[in-house]
Amino acid sequence: MKKIIALFLCVNLLVSIGHAQQFHFGAGRAPAGAVRVTTGSMYNAAAGYGFEEGAVLKETSRGIGADSPFFFSVRLPEGNYHVKTEIASATVRVECRRLMVRDTVTGKVSFTVHVRDTLIRNAAGEVTGKVRLKPRERNYRHWDNLLTIELNGRAPAIRSLEITPERKAITVFLAGNSTVVDQDREPWAAWGQMIPSFFQSGKVAIANYAESGEALNSFIRARRLEKIISRMQAGDYLFIEFGHNDQKQKGEGVGPFTTYKKDLRFFIREARSKGGIPVLVTSMHRRSFDDAGRIIINTLGDYPEAVRQTAREENVALIDLNAMSKILYEAWGEAASLKAFVHYPANTFPGQPDALRDNTHFSTYGAYEIAKCIVKGIRDARLPLARYLMNDVPPFDPAHPDDADAWYWPSSPLKPALKPDGN
Structure with a gap:
């Protein structure tokens, strides 16, 4: 021994x-x-x-x-x-x-x-x-x-x-919630676990520190940001995407243009203190159509706009996923968009006795399409990171999403347990 x-x-x-x-x-x-x-x-x-x-x-x-x-x-x-x-x-x-x-x-x-x-x-x-x-x-x-x-x-x-x-690859750290995290069980997925497949080997390492249910301040309290900053080297990136859980917080002075912007600025300062490059990402929409089933309803209030303001004020690159996701969802329409989210009849997966109807979290197909929006955002923002994308990654137009029926994802053995935290 x-x-x-x-x-x-x-x-x-x-x-x-x-x-x-x-x-x-x-x-x-x-x-x-x-x-x-x-x-x-x-x-x-x-x-x-x-x-x-x-x-x-x-x-x-x-x-x-x-x-x-x-x-x-x-x-x-x-x-x-x-x-x-x-x-x-x-x-x-x-x-x-x-x-x-x-x-x-x-x-x-x-x-x-x-x-x-x-x-x-x-x-x-x-x-x-x-x-x-x-x-x-x-x-x-x-x-x-x-x-x-x-x-x-x-x-x-x-x-x-x-x-x-x-030791030479750029590390791209991801800070976010359940729409970013590496979801551990089928059929849930998020864009953070799809994005590594778009980058050249030896050039970029994706370090996904997102976790379900997190807001900016809870991410700080759990010392997740501190962990990221302890690992960060000059030239690394920090992608920051929150909002779904932050908007539920209550209290005097709490809001998108007050506490939320304050915490965004803290993330930005911490990344820059290590020579890192912060990138702000607006939250994607929930799947919430109008009565005609055509137009996506904004359920995130002013939180996406607070991110846009902070990006301008702090001279930080912005990926407007909120805007792209509206185009994407409306291109699918109310019925077809079900395939992009966790909507499955009972017993589709082992250990799943009840139907799944989740309008916040993505199927693997939906998460991959959102990751394509992130790639588009990287290119549109002209981030130097774009030069390390795989050579065969084509441009993506959210108005023309990929065919869901052509998506291939052999299921992982870990099957449904609990719905991810957050909504």
Whole structure:
């Protein structure tokens, strides 16, 4: 046992000083230095890697695969990592269903991923605090110092995996609520977990720190912003999108042009104090049509306008998602827009006895379309970040959304639990 623990510590030390971890799956000659992984290599803390329980794995000519989605985890120190892998008939997600490779691929792919824990550290690496998690977050895959890779598709398989620390990529931190967060269970999704698939590998790492139910001030109180700022380097970005929960707050002086703008300015100052680039994002509309089923009703009051004002006053880039989402929803219309939100009959998913009717949170299709609006906003704002978008990402017009029936998203094994916090 002592030898196994020593090996585990050695592997993580190599990663921390810049060397790659390599894994070879199944039979065949493994490259020098690569760890051979078999169908029996279940995750354990001593080894620091392995498959998660649940799938029936088998060796194939393409490596190790299954007839259903499966997960492989590697313990890593906090940071950004460049991942290269050879897969077959698979789409790739990480952590809480964060999309890295959308299309079902056979061959070699690479992506850059952010791994984190809850500890807040100063410049000397000393622990100075901790993010206050909600009970629901304790089972999330993205607070655990593990990089968990989900291989999904009709018959996914993996042959090789190489993980190397990535210190040159720009980190794009996301601060927001349930419309941004990496939703951990089907069928909910948000734009923050779709956006990584639009960026070039090795250039950008998306660090999604959003959480359901959060407002600007609660995000601060839970020390989530402090955690982001502790990790931020000059040239990194902070995308800020709140409003759905802020508008519910009551009290003397509380409102969009008072406390909300004050907190927005605090986020901006904190990012700039580290040489970061703040970007304000107006909240997308809820799905609320007029009596004729044509025009989207503004349920967010003056909160989007407060963001626009703050962007002008602080000379901050603005992505007007509120304006784009109005165009997008009205292009769908009342009936077709149901496919973009979490509207499903009872028993569509295992463990879902009741119908789902959610006009705030998105289906995977809807979240992907909103992510396309964010990409458009990045381009329209002429952010330098735009040069790192994938070369094959076409322009997007919210007035002409993609066909929902052409959307392909093989369902992840984690199925409905509780509706996300917030509305």
